[in-house]
Amino acid sequence: MKIMNRHKNTLVLLFFLSLFCFHTLFTHASDSITQSELIKDGDTLVSDGRNFEMGFFSFNDSSSRYVGIWYYNVSVPAYIWVANREKPIKGREGLLRMKNDGNLVVLDENKNEVWSTNMSNPMNNSQAVIQDDGNLVLSNKDDGVLLWQSFDKPTDTFLPGMKIPVSDEMKETKVFRSWKSKTDPSFGNYTMGIDSKTSSPQIVIWEGEERMWRSGYWDGRLFTGVYNMTGYYQFGFKLNEDEKGGRYFTFSKLNKSDKVMFQIGWDGYERMFKWDENEKLWNVLQKEPVNKCEYYNHCGSFGVCDMSNSPTCGCMKGFEPRDKDNWKREIWSGGCKRRTPLKAEIVNGSDSVGEDGFLVQRCMKFPDFAQLVSDPVVYDSKGCESICLQNITCTAYAYVLGMGCMVWYEELVDVQNQENLGNKMNIRLAHSELDHSDKKTKIWIITSTVVGGLICLGIFVWLMLRFKRKLKVSTASRSKNSNLQVSGGIKSREFSAAFSESTEAYSLEVNQLSGPELPVFNFSYIAIATDDFSEENKLGQGGFGPVYKGKLPGGEQIAVKKLSKRSSQGSEEFKNEMMLIAKLQHRNLVRLLGCSIQGEEKLLVYEYMPNKSLDFFLFDPVKQALLDWTKRFEIIEGIALGLLYLHRDSRLRIIHRDLKASNILLDENMNPKISDFGMARIFGGNEDEANTNRVVGTYGYMAPEYAMEGLFSIKSDVYSFGVLLLEIISGRRNTSFRHTDDSSLIGYAWHLWSEQRVFELIDPSIRDSSPKDNVLRCIHIGMLCVQDSAARRPNMSSVLLMLESEATTLPLPKQPLMVTSMRRFDDIEVHTECHDVSNDLTVTMVTGR
Template sequence: MKIINRYKDTLVLFSFLSVFCFHTLFTHAADSITQGEFIKDGDTLVSNGLNFEMGFFSFNDSSSRYVGIWYYNVSVPAYIWVANRGKPIEGREGLIQMKNDGNLVVLDENKNEVWSTYLSNPMNNSKVVLQDDGNLVLSKEDDGDLLWQSFDHPTDTFLPGMKIPVSDEMKDTIIFTSWRSKTDPSFGNYTVGIDSKTSSPQIVIWEGEEKMWRSGYWDGRLFTGVSNMTGYYQFGFRLNGDEKEERYFTFRKLNESDKVMFKIDWDGYERMYKWNENEKLWNVMQKEPVNKCEFYNHCGSFGVCDMSNSPICGCMKGFEPRDKDDWKNENWSGGCKRRTPLKAEIVNGSGSVGEDGFLVQKCMKFPDLAQLVNDGNGIVHDSEGCEATCLQNINCTAYAYVLGIGCMVWYGELVDVQNQDNLGNKMSIRLANSELGDGDKKTKIWIIISAVVGVLVCLGIFVWLMLRFKRKLKVSAASRSKNSNLIVSGGIKSREFSAAFSESTEAYSLEVNKLSGPELPVFNFSYIAIATDDFSEENKLGQGGFGPVYKGELPGGEQIAVKKLSKRSSQGSEEFKNEMMLIAKLQHRNLVRLIGCSIQGEEKLLVYEYMPNKSLDFFLFDPVKQAQLDWTKRFEIIEGIALGLLYLHRDSRLRIIHRDLKASNILLDEDMNPKISDFGLARIFGGNQDEASTNRVVGTYGYMAPEYAMEGLFSIKSDVYSFGVLLLEIISGRRNTSFRHTDDSSLIGYAWHLWSEERVFELVDPSIRDSSPKNNVLRCIHIGMLCVQDSAARRPNMSSVLLMLESEATTLPLPKQPLMVTSMRRYDDVEVHTECLDVSNDLTVTMVTGR
């Protein structure tokens, strides 16, 4: 009997401990409370995925306690929402409680309400849940109907997953309000929200009632005034809905695991933070305003702010300072005034005056207070109609036709204007006819002067050539015999090459020698001009971001390819020097060989070995020629590119990141062997350097790794991403950007779609699909999917890629679904071609982006 009783006692004790432990575990992991339940100071709610935590907090040794939400398990607290921000609780006797009427409340030590959800209709079955996106949701327990959520009542932080309504009435727009100080969550002096009362929504920071900064207008891809913003459709900001429906902004993270937030900080600056787990700190990824010109209307009406100028403020063309003394003292608040009145402003109509016209200004941050034109039948749909509309209204000061927005016009003074290099905003400013005429006259005068000078120069050259020709006629027959071994190449005598090369070589090569060293031969410009038949159109091979490329032939019969730096090139002298110095030091069978260079004044040339089969894209994306690339040849090309990249990353005496690997930069020799070319954008890494950042993102849309395009971070893994895109293009015979009008948006998205449905062999180019070894092809697709992973850490390095390609015994990890499925800044049906920066399918581009 005692044994039985002892067993019962043990069982009861075990049951009690089990219930107690289970209750403790449940309490710790709880993400919700229901009516009648409460949370004491010291206890917390934790979201189901362990992303966010809710409870009481304070600063330092302060007795003031607040109820808030913060990122869970982060060593540097980041409070994203505060309930009782204006009414702190003194001491640690506060409670968070679900009342019987269905409201969530915060009670102080005397059980007085200091904060509530203030539901007007009592509920007897509600509960509150802390969700994994940081949203605190109050809903009905039986059917889940939403009653209240913290995302509708934010404090100072915008999180991915929030919806910010876009309304014509500011009172309906969510406003984020800064803290008063770093340790005081009460209402501060700065607010940020969406201003949509004008032509298109824009983000605005206010200091009290005054605007402090604005983002510029949303054009369907990005905010036009933010210089470091990139327009990616699958992540970043997006405006959902249309004018007839509720419209709202959302933000999508590049990687779902990232801890990201936007804050209007207590000092008035809006910052984007991202948690760095390795360094245990919050990195500032973006900050606005970023400089003096970003502050609202810094140069006054009709003034233009430009950080590249000194002083930074200037007047628009046709305008002058209102107060020249203030302007000299760098007090620009008064702005500028018209130098010549418009036709309608002429008093009593005295004087002969022509019609007003427009001056086009490029690379501008559009002025504030634009109005969207509607002609009664809808928005004006072309630039000509926009100009006509502005001309018909005497109060219209300027207009701009913008893809994604439509026709914008400005009335009265133009405020908050900024010059933004590398952005494509273009607007037309109304000026008096005489202001436009002066410019036309000056232009005509310069054209006439240039023409006269040009004729004189041509005559001088002609006379000089005639004199040289007469001297050549006097050369003795013996001398001609002595040089009889000089052959005629391409219809031009080799003697002319010798003469051209010998003349003034010393003068022109001095600058080059300082840059290139003894490893790079220097050619005289005239020597190369003769070799290319004076850069004739017949010898032009193509056009790249650097400039045109010409075919030529040296006296010995060696064929060459000459890259000529264009004055309008998106690349410049730095890229020229970079490529010249880098490639001269690199020697590998899968890298194009640099023969020499030439500099004469502004004329800059790079001379390469000639590749008779042009570039890979010439064959790969041509429906007829791609059949010449069977699977064996394509695999050899893939392997050759991988070997070339491995040499750059690991085996060369310099560690090189190419940064612009794409099909058009893979040249093919007479045996169709691949050679990597175009090192103008490459960067050298130190021996222990793994990653670097830049404020100048360069590369080609469709090939840039997400972390590089969005954050300016680049490494050898950036090249791996580009290689992955190229590998998938080689297998499929299709450009990454050819899917932009499909549901998959990109080749990467299409490949993942087929992969997830186990139909990935359908990715293979139909011209070779039936003749290709299935297992080998599938393995290469698998490798390509690993190379285009969103996270750089998940991508293999090139040595691993080669091992995977060459050894089928190597086990391949499974790829994760890529979020980045497009790399084109685009509209639904219009390719973007900016005025200040030419962007096309396969053109190298430069963007300014910040970190």
């Protein structure tokens, strides 16, 4: 009997333990606290989607306890908000509770308030909820009216969804304050916020009351002074305006599931973190200041900081150090002064003194304290220059797309030379600092140019005669040894002989084009690597000529593009491609290994793409099944990243002008690489559109404004990308519809779109296995890209954002007029040179009859 009672008591005990565990689990899973409820140290609130957690925490073995919010279920805690940062609780007897007056408070071990939401108006029915974006919201439980939120009282962290206010009172707003140390969240020495002293705000870090770093001005797309504002860092920023006219910055994540945050660290550095679940760590995606030139006004007034120079500080042209001794000791804070005073600064100046002028300075981080000219008459650079000249204290101006006319008065401070920014400003100088073109100088320049030209011509003729003699010897030697092949490649002595040939065999043209970015190969060396351009090594016939496979001594495979003498590509296009692609470095662009020019023979040497080109798979009924939706989306995304680099992130702003499936090469992992830059166009400065009488490209991929009027811009490439996107989804060429009622793939896609049957557009080989929502979103993006109006097409940064963020709302596309007017191309004569396989770098030229 005693044994039975003992079992009975055990079962009862287990029952109550189970109830307690379930109760504890339920309590911990709650996301809110209401009137008269409390949270003990050890209990937490967890947001509904399990993104954030709120409760008590401490560091190491410290007895100091804080109430904070952190990312949920992350092995390396990241505290994004702290309530009682100045008043820690000693021990684990603290409480978080809702008072009867509706305020949320933190109580210490003696039940004293160490923190409160501090609402002045009592509310007897409030509740606090930890939301999925990390915001702690206090609201009226009955009507949901917002009473207080932690996003309005941030500590050191900026989260996606948070609003950073931009004051309309032209002042500095310090929003975030650093911790005192890595394990002490009390107030530190650094603050971060928005400076809105001009109409164009900028982000600033202060150390105490002194500026430590600034982002440069917001131009509607990015902060103009941030050196690496690309990729994830840029896409999410947006300056918004509320219904009352107030302005605020927000940041949106590319992917909903990402855990990201910006933080002003205890050491003064602003960092952007992203959680890597695989590596179990917080990756730093961006950090400011990134080098000593980023520190505020490192070189003083009128000084320019340049990390590529030694020493890093220099004076602007027309200026000299204020203290030359200090400058030699690399004490640059004193800055620089004018060598020659401006005309208005000369007392009792002579009328013979020339007028002031402006020196153009490129690739600059704009100086601090710019003033925006709101005069509507000032709509270009000339008007901006006139405004500056009217004020004797104006020292510089710039006309910037997205901001307008910017002028600077008095001293120019915090100036950097940053190669990839492309900002251009005009610095005011005395006439004598600019006027170096008197008649004697002109005569001397002209005479020197003529004499130098004659000398160069003589050297060129001598080299060409010598080159022809050596070419005969070289050709005879190569023919004699053409049979000396061994398994796995050519004998090493053949390569040694090829390398040892005199560099005088190169033409002056190659010597002018070569440099550290563009290796120049000996022609004989490439001939040996391709087995003297044998038919067995021929990969295909491109529009510029044949493409051959080769093998270098180290075993590296190459693809060699040989310019045909009958090719439509001339020397200018060849040099264009050679120099352009040599300056481009991106994983989604084909890599140029080098070039070779010998007489009329012109070669470009590329990395070899074993999987040929996209069209080789995409339009083959059998091979297209190898491209499932995951791989196709990766290809789409890779092409978009490559185009974004060309349009915005490279040192040069480049329009490709011939984007198509055959110009997308695939590496061994099927990663896409954009190729063929023979018809690419470089844009400079604020140039965003150009006109040409020579329309080049491929039928079916050209934007309407380009095909009909010769107008091209980055939006021309966006149109080509849209066509390519629809081709990748459908597995059909745009031109395969030419003799149908729909006229083109675009017409067919619109036909299905308008009848809500767009799912039929998807390639049947992947239709059933593809995520419907994702594919339909891509079709939608493709339709936006192929709109007739260039202004309505998104740019590539927007395209990438739409591809990677399902949260982005897509506008509805307009019906393409070209759907019904493609037959207008019947009045255009199309010249196409055939091509068939990968590594073909072709061009189609279109001219009006």
